[in-house]
Amino acid sequence: MCLNSTKAFVFLVVYSLEKKYSPLKRKITLKHIARELGVSISTVSKALKNSEEIGSDTKEKVQAFAKLYNYKPNNIAISLKNKRTKNIGVIIPDIVHHFFTTVFRGIEKYANAKGYNVIVCVSDESFDKEVINMELLANGSIDGFIMALSSGTQLKNDYNHLKEVTEQGIPLVLFDRVADDIQCDKVIINDKKGAYDAVTKFIKDGRKRIALITSEDYISVSRERAAGYREALSDNGIEYNEDLILKFPSMEINENLIEDFFERKKVDAVLSVNEIFAIHSMRYVQSKGLKIPEDISFIGFTDGLLSKYASPGLTAIAQHGEQMGEIAAEILIDKVENDIEEETYVTRVLEPTLIERGSTVN
Amino acid sequence: MCLNSTKAFVFLVVYSLEKKYSPLKRKITLKHIARELGVSISTVSKALKNSEEIGSDTKEKVQAFAKLYNYKPNNIAISLKNKRTKNIGVIIPDIVHHFFTTVFRGIEKYANAKGYNVIVCVSDESFDKEVINMELLANGSIDGFIMALSSGTQLKNDYNHLKEVTEQGIPLVLFDRVADDIQCDKVIINDKKGAYDAVTKFIKDGRKRIALITSEDYISVSRERAAGYREALSDNGIEYNEDLILKFPSMEINENLIEDFFERKKVDAVLSVNEIFAIHSMRYVQSKGLKIPEDISFIGFTDGLLSKYASPGLTAIAQHGEQMGEIAAEILIDKVENDIEEETYVTRVLEPTLIERGSTVN
DNA sequence: AAATTTAACTAAAACGTTTTCGTAATATTT
DNA sequence: AAATATTACGAAAACGTTTTAGTTAAATTT
Secondary structure (H helix, E strand, O other), X not given: OOOOOHHHHHHHHHHHHHHHOOOOOOOOOHHHHHHHHOOOHHHXXXXXXXXXXXXXXXXXXXXXXHHHOOOOOOHHHHHHHHOOOOEEEEEEOOOOOHHHHHHHXXXXXXXXXXXXXXXXXXXXXXXXXXXXXXXXXXXXOOXXXXXXXXXXXXXXXXOHHHHHHHHOOOOEEEEOOOOOOOOOEEEEEOHXXXXXXXXXXXXXXXXXXXXXXXXXXXXXXXXXXXXXXXXXXXXXXXXOOHHHEEEEOOOOOOHHHHHHHHHHOOXXXXXXXXXXXXXXXXXXXXXXXXXXXXXXXXEEEOOOHHHHHOOOOOEEEEOOHHHHHXXXXXXXXXXXXXXXXXXXXXXXXXXXXXXXXXXOOO | OOOOOHHHHHHHHHHHHHHHOOOOOOOOOHHHHHHHHOOOXXXXXXXXXXXXXXXXXXXXXXXXXXXHOOOOOOHHHHHHHHXXXXXXXXXXXXXXXXXXXXXXXXHHHHHHHOOOEEEEEEOOOOHHHXXXXXXXXXXXXXXXXXXXXXXXXXXXXXXXXXXXXXXXXXXXXXXXXXXXXXXOEEEEEOHHHHHHHHHHHXXXXXXXXXXXXXXXXXXXXXXXXXXXHHHHHHHOOOOOOHHHEEEEOOOOOOHHHHHHHHHHOOOOEEEEOOHHHHHHHHHHHHHOOOOOOOOOEEEEEOOOHHHHHOOOOOEEEEOOHHHHHHHHHHHHHHHHHOOOOOOOOOEEEEOOEEEOOOOOOO
């Protein structure tokens, strides 16, 4: 039975419709179309791509049939054939975290526009989870990685899982939490400058006793920020005073440490490496009757929800997360699509921006 | 050349190592191992699975070789073979959103524990994006969907994309933002009860003029919350007063609307369907010299960061997002793994919890 | 010693594509 | 009319697995 006339085609379609009816209509494949239309699989494949090789009658027939049955090629089969998944893997330490989701939004936006999907894994700040997730995804599920190192990994200083992945030729872009030891593309903000500018502003505003609230140094960004803090002081002839540093051993808030610190040290300005530490401190000093920003000013890293809605609003150093995500995705997808063999890596450094609010004078 | 002795094996390994050296070591496949060891692909496959069919010499040889070369099966090939991807698709309206990320964390946690990866797409509250993302993922990339409807979809009231997916036999679990018209599993919180309890508390505290700040009714959760608000009033003999409802046309904050509302209406309690509206209102009434909670009390839906860090803290109705995510993932993965043909759907309703803070008296 | 069982393997199909290389049949050139 | 070019298609390999159904050769049973 060879079908060339439209009539025969219509008959066949209707016939198949009835024959094939079933409560759940499984996805149709090239093979089904080929069998039903009495042509070969290759012909169907080419016809759907509007190949010049195929006669226009056949093309019409195939395309109409495919449309009627809502044929969509199977992504997995295409991935296997092309050795390209059009998925990118994102590994971040935490998902309930304003900055990371902001970056993620940028990644997703760019990736989606380029036809890529994003697979997210959360390392939960754990080295082991980071390794497991990476290995899982590296076995064909993704074309490249975008990630921020977990604190566990930064503490352990072990980057073999990243090396393995890059050695397999899988592109990797690190953002925000990076490490010098890793050879790959990176997108970071100039954390040092952010801190430097904040402290400089405090000094300009006449502040003398400027405190720094930070976490342990193994977090790369905290280290950078502390460096900026010191440099700004030194550039302005203010002596660095270890006493004015409050270092939290973990991300957990310890109210006692805050109380202890503010009771014992007289400070007139506070730079905090994150919002939470800043907000807690602000609430504490307010409860003690101090006025913000008159008696004590605050600036916090990461311009998140809390900074915006605190009262007074917290002057913040914006990290431009969304832009960071877009850039990371752009670099990655570029590498994926033009798999360049020469190993040249870029580090894009974004400039932070000071968003002034009520917690500082202006 | 047939290799049975260990010596010969070791020789071969070293030989291959040198022969195969290249700057980027591409992933090794069963075929490579088979060729290198002079056995068939099926033998390698079985040997790696410790099949009884294969002699122990061969098994040892194959396993050692695989380990040495760090063989890991290709996920894509396995997916194609099994028609199972071990990926689940999550589509949410927004990622920079505390509640959604909380749910996502629950999903990710459960899914990961079960060996699944999560592909996230953001609908950006848009119907079109929701449809595009779904269709993209439905072509083989995922085993099932977990999603919250975009507001665009709820407004349009068009669920054909969801129907198509379920008709193809792809399991779907809806959470939080659901629709009665869709036949699928659902996980929601009892929004009506949350509002009811909040208003009841206000009444018990002696409040008379209780306002509701809400969004347009096409958002399912807002509708439910408004219903709870009305029911609590009615059950306590308080007349429903349209004047005490402030309805925002979008999620964008309009300070004028807030000012207008609080200038013109005398209210002593406010229930808000989200944090942002509540926080803004609190700041406004505070700026007008009103005392919270003495003069005016506040309760807000969703126990997020803002509620916790506002001053005073905002009494909130907790949605238990993480638990919601875990349950959604559990239901979905159960459906995926035991593809049950009978179409029975469950709706799990979680009970909200009132978290009391400084914005209400106690 | 012949028949049967067992052990240890292999060939080949399948999953759903894409793509290269043929190959008929027809059309065009000499 | 014979040689060549063109059109329209199909067969088969490939991607990397898993799995079914053989197939040898050796071991065991009769």
